Amino acid sequence: MPGSTEARQKRAVVRTALIFALLRGAFAIVCVCLAVLTELPGWGRALLGLLAVLSLIPIPFTIVVVKERFCEIEGGEQNAADQY
Numbered sequence: 001m002p003g004s005t006e007a008r009q010k011r012a013v014v015r016t017a018l019i020f021a022l023l024r025g026a027f028a029i030v031c032v033c034l035a036v037l038t039e040l041p042g043w044g045r046a047l048l049g050l051l052a053v054l055s056l057i058p059i060p061f062t063i064v065v066v067k068e069r070f071c072e073i074e075g076g077e078q079n080a081a082d083q084y
Helices: 002-037 042-056 059-075 077-082
Strands: none
Touching: 002 042, 002 059
């Protein structure tokens, strides 16, 4: 049943991308909370704000990676490589 294998692989890809995005988002929230709730100097707040923004930048690129991985799964590239 190759269809079920493809579906399982696709679910794993989506699950991994969601976990990645959630962890990045959680890190950004922690950085913002630390910048707002603690008494840091201006440069400390700016640094935490920068870290929050930089941690969110890779999230949109995961959509591209997920689409590419879906094409690989549908094309059977991994299954063909496993046969060698």
